[in-house]
Amino acid sequence: MRRRHMIWLSAGVAGVVLAGVPLVAFAGAAPVAGLQALSAVFLANLDDDANACRTKARTIAAAAVGREEAADERFQEAKDKLELESEFLALRRSHRIEQNQADRQLAACNDAADTVVNGAADELDLTRLRVGAWPDAPADATATLTTTGKVRLFVKRAGWQVASTLGPADLRRGVQLGLEGTDVVRDRTVWDGGATVTLRVTAGGRTTSSLVRLKEAPVLTQLNTAKLQRVLTTDASDDSGRKWRDETAEVLPEGVPLTRIDTGGDEWMQDLFEPAYQVMPGPDGKPHGQRVLVPTVNDLHRQAARITYTELRGPDVAVVHVPGVPVAGIDDMNTYDSMGNLETMPPTPGHPHGTIVVGNTPSREILTFFRSQGAQQIVTVDTGWLTIGHVDEFIQFLPYAGGWRAIVADPTAGLALLSKAPGTQKLHGGLPTLEWPYDGRIDQRTIAEFRADKQFVDTNRIAAARIAANVGKLGLTPDRIVRVPVLFTARSLDWAIEKTAAEELPAGPARDKAMAALNAMRQGVAETPNVVNGLVVNAGRYVAPTPYGPLVNGRDLFADATSAALNQIGYQVTFVDDLISAHVSEGEIHCSTNTFRAYP
Structure with missing residues (x-):
């Protein structure tokens, strides 16, 4: 038997073997080419290279809204009649299948x-x-x-x-x-x-x-170190949100658009889907690939995430529906399945495609999906100390000098900065005029009051310890880390709701117990607009929320410290005001944007 092996391998995919084995010759004839x-x-x-699916997708998505609202009402009515936990789990699962009907229909249209x-x-x-x-x-x-x-x-x-x-x-x-x-x-x-x-x-x-x-080809998650090609954001309904988006658009490189998409009122573009890609050698030997968008399985973002089908799928842009299956003991309404809770650490030795970083307990279907690609390790870090619980609240990765750096929130540095301003000064300096309800959402106590607040100090102490442990779990050495000041608070939206409920109770043991539980809360959200939760434009430019820290000689201590830290690695920081449009709702710029970046 004569054999000839003709092998063309993809440099980006390890462990693949291909052999073209020709046919054996028939008796009395020349060998047959194999x-x-x-x-x-x-x-x-x-x-969808022919753009044949978008119109149909919009029809399916629009028709689903009323049907799903009615299904939610039926679910609530049926739930109230159940007695056994096992019955409730079965109901949740059947309801999820019903609610994902449109997603299955949307995903079924492709090349x-x-x-x-x-x-x-x-x-x-x-x-x-x-x-x-x-x-x-x-x-x-x-x-x-x-x-x-x-x-x-x-x-x-x-x-x-x-x-x-x-x-x-x-x-x-x-x-x-x-x-x-x-x-x-x-x-x-x-x-x-x-x-x-x-x-x-x-x-x-x-x-x-x-x-x-x-x-x-494996589906690989996108890297922040790759060249920015497009910024996606929601269609802001308020002047504040439109203003920072306009200012962000002005600092984008030439040819990089900022696209505003109507998500039906869902502010959090980052949470709706994870950009990924597949790549193979093309007919000319050059890499050829496609984006693969993976929508969240979080039921809170279900309808908004359908913009992946109605607005983004098209030539060289695919969408994959990964259905989440409810499990006992995990609330469908948690936010761990939001894609702001999935970030990718750039390549390290042994991990050429980067490492996926997730917080706490995302859907096992999503984890199975990415693990099954066989190309990226998944590391789970602790985000349970955060009210929202997303990885992008304390770490982000930036390209730097042919490699990368991690920008990491530093509550200890934030507390230390408070000592550099008079205690009688309000912690948040330079605030715009705030109307109701935002005047109550922004904590306008003095620096001295914050420093004397055991709950506030403890929340930041815990945050610092948990961040340090997460950084250690990721194997980040000091030379990889750029620390920036961020302060956290337990006075979240949940805290405010609990406080109102406690204050409405009559004086007595029940009220005392409720107030004690309120004061015991330590899960954190960003007190100062979170500069880690910004937009990496390209090497050399970073867009961060205006931190509104204490002012000394008219200068924001937190903004100056952030600029100084990033300037050391060659970055210029553009600060934009997302206080009303995002921060008071416990998100920031990164939460409100998503990106398409170049892939190999």
Whole structure:
């Protein structure tokens, strides 16, 4: 038996082996050219190169609103009649399936949903294979093509057709094949992304075969260190929100748009989806890929996250629906499944595609999805000390001098800065005129009052300890870290609600107990607008919320300390005011934006 191995490997995907093994010769004839592949890697062809899905998606999403509101009412009525926890879990699961009906319909529209190659752009998404020419193929020569895995195979004749059989004319001249994935890897115990293509040729009553093995490209989360290409944000309904977005747009590089999208009132663009990508070698040997947007499974953001289908899916932009399954003991309303709670630490030795960082207990379906790609480690850190509980509240990653740095919130530095201003001064300096209810949401006590508040000091002490532990778990060495002052408070929106309820109780043991519980709260939210929760524009520019720290000689101590820290690594900081539009709702600029960045 004669063998020839023709191997083209993707440099970005380890552990993939491809061999094109030619057919053995038929007796008395020249060897038959075998099946060859130009790449060992293929894409899940889930984008929409012809822009055929967007109008349909908008119709589906709009129709779902009323239906889902009615389903929520039925769920509440049914829930109130249940007695057993097991019954409640079953109800939650059936309700979630019902509420995700639109998501399943939206995801079903994509380029792999049909048996057509949808134009030249879709053709680029095919991994190319070839059946070599067999000029002496006899008139009775035929071939069959079969596949395993979640793939579809095309053959190019006058146009692309689904490949199943080849005739003698095809075999004599040789034919080009194209392979597309019809889904992503979701759970590697179900499908690990492997696929085979087998060619079986029959002539003169004899059959022989040739086979190639391929692997689907992993879905990799986007890196902040990559070049910024587009900023996405919500369509702000207030003047304050529009103003900081306008100011951010002014400092973006030429050619980088800031796109405002109507999310139906959901402010938190970062939480709606995680930008990721797949890449493979293209027909010309250059990398070719697509974005893969992964919407949150958090039910609070369900309808808003559908902008991934109605506004963003298109040429080289795919969307993957990962359904979350409710489990006992975990509240559907927690925020750990918001994508602001999933960040990616840039490459480190042994982790060339970066490390996914999540806080506390995101949906196991999301974790299974990313683990099943087999390309990025997932590290879980403690975000339970935060009221919202998102990773982006205390750490962010920035490109720096061919590598990267981590900007990390430093409550200890924040407390130390308070000693540099008179105690009689209000902690928040330079505030604009605040009307109700914002005058009550911004804590306008003096520095001395804050420093004397055991709850406030304890909250920051705990925050500092938990941040240090998380930084250690990520293996960040001091040379990687840029520390910036941020102060946290237990006086969150939840605290304010509990305080109102406690104060409405009549004097007595119940009120005393409620007030004691209020004073015992230590989960934190940012007291000073959180400069870690900003926008990385590109190397050299960072957009941060105006921190409104104490003023000394007219200068904001927190803003100056942040600028000085980032200036040391060559960054210029642009401060914008998100106090009313985001901060008072316990988010900041990073929460209100998302980005498309370049991928390899």
